[in-house]
Amino acid sequence: MERYLDKVYRELRSRFGEAVQKDVSLSRYTSFGVGGPASIFVTPSSESHLLFLVKFFTREQIPFFVLGRGTNILVSDSGFDGAVISLGEDFKEISFEANLVWASSSVPLQHLVEQTSMRSLTGFEALTGIPGSVGGALKMNAGAWGFSISQFVRRIVGLRKNGESISITPKESDWTYRGFVHNDIIFTKALFELQPGKADEIKTAIAEYSARRHKSQPVGERSAGCVFKNPEPDMPAAKIIDQLGLKGERIGEAYVSSKHANFIVAHPGATARDIYLLMRKIQKIVRDKTGIYLEPEIILLGEFEE
Ligand SMILES: Cc1cc2nc3c(=O)[nH]c(=O)nc-3n(C[C@H](O)[C@H](O)[C@H](O)COP(=O)(O)OP(=O)(O)OC[C@H]3O[C@@H](n4cnc5c(N)ncnc54)[C@H](O)[C@@H]3O)c2cc1C
Structure with missing residues (x-):
């Protein structure tokens, strides 16, 4: 049939x-x-x-x-x-009006960082190196080094899953650490407000954030960024995993990165199941040894078996 x-x-x-x-x-x-x-x-x-x-x-x-x-x-x-x-x-447009910028959802976040820095607009420097799209960054409230994209959002435009069009000014309470509370919204574009800055200072900040990232993360390896959310702002998941000696732990061809304990890297031949089982193993060890539940930051799509 x-x-x-x-x-x-x-x-x-x-x-x-x-x-x-x-x-x-x-x-x-x-x-x-x-x-x-x-x-x-x-x-x-x-x-x-x-x-x-x-x-x-x-x-x-x-x-x-x-x-x-x-x-x-x-x-x-x-x-x-x-x-x-x-x-x-059609979802790859960027347009500027003084220090306001509209960016559509498929624009790579890095392109947005480059375009705003070229116009000497300051704000997005800390987002340097986050490899997602504007839409994904909005949904995940992407951020780094104490900054998150939601700080700069003035309007979001999109659809609800029932087809209703929306154009709203989000409230602070609409955002969480690595999330946006309204699960039924599909972003098509957003308006960001940045501040006029100095070109050389912006360039220096971008270079510094990029260097920090290369020093502390397995840039260039196959990963999906931080696997787990930090249980508390002052309690990084990476530190907990590292202190339990789990760097280098593996299942199949999925490894806990030796550079950043909250990254899992997929070596050639890795399967999604390897990665999933390694996540479960980390969660279990952390829970058994510390009582802390590590909530996944990455989104799982499809069916996973234990
Ligand atoms: C090497 C590396 C480093 C990273 N560093 C960071 C970091 O420092 N900080 C950080 O926050 N993240 C980091 N990440 C994770 C990731 O890049 C971000 O979460 C990014 O914002 C995800 O965007 P994406 O387009 O890839 O989304 P996807 O992975 O494709 O999707 C993520 C979620 O967003 C939803 N989504 C995507 N587009 C839309 C849309 N238009 N409307 C509604 N929902 C949508 C998806 O349905 C899914 O739920 C890193 C990842 C890697 C691989």
Whole structure:
């Protein structure tokens, strides 16, 4: 019998052409480089396409996932039996008005940092080296060295999963440490307010943050950044894991980084299951030895078995 999602694929394909693909391996869309296929993979090129798809998937009760640059997710080896939405070209715009900047969701965060620094706007320097997209950074409230992207957001524009368009000024309480509380919002763009700064100071700060990152993190290896949230602001998960001697711990080809204990790095041949089981092992050891529960920061997509 034909799978329901195959029927859905044919229907969407006839409407959107090659923007709709089926059984697409997600490993090449994630920084871990692991994971199985998405049943449907669609790249809407405009807001009207996105609106159609979101309403369609919601009405048909098809699970869907909005993918950014895949730098904070772990996709299961069996993939995702649903639809992955990857925002396309129309979501890559940046525009400036004095010290205000609109950036669409598919803009790489690093491009935004470069563009704002080129205009001598200060604020984003600490976000240097975070490899995600603007959309993913908003959803995760990405940040580093005491700064987070939410500090600079003045407006977010997007859709709710029921298709309702939104354009709101978020409140401080809408953001959490590494998160945004409204799970049903898909960001299409955001307005940021930065401050006029001095070009040489911005350049120096960017170089310093970049050097700090290269010194303390396994930059260039396959990872998804910090695996666990810090249990408390003054209690880094990395320190807890390191103090328990877990650097270098491995399952299969997944290793706890020897450079940063809260990073898991995937060596060639690693599977999502290796990474998942290593996460579980770290959680268990930390809980047994300290009583602390380490909550994952990375998003798990698909089914994982113990
Ligand atoms: C080497 C390395 C270093 C890192 N360093 C840091 C760091 O210092 N600080 C930090 O905070 N993070 C860090 N990260 C993690 C990651 O880069 C950030 O969380 C980033 O913001 C995720 O963006 P993304 O586009 O890759 O999102 P994805 O990984 O694709 O998705 C993450 C989540 O965002 C959601 N999402 C994506 N786009 C949208 C959208 N348009 N609307 C609604 N939801 C959306 C997804 O559904 C998912 O739930 C690091 C990762 C790596 C690999």
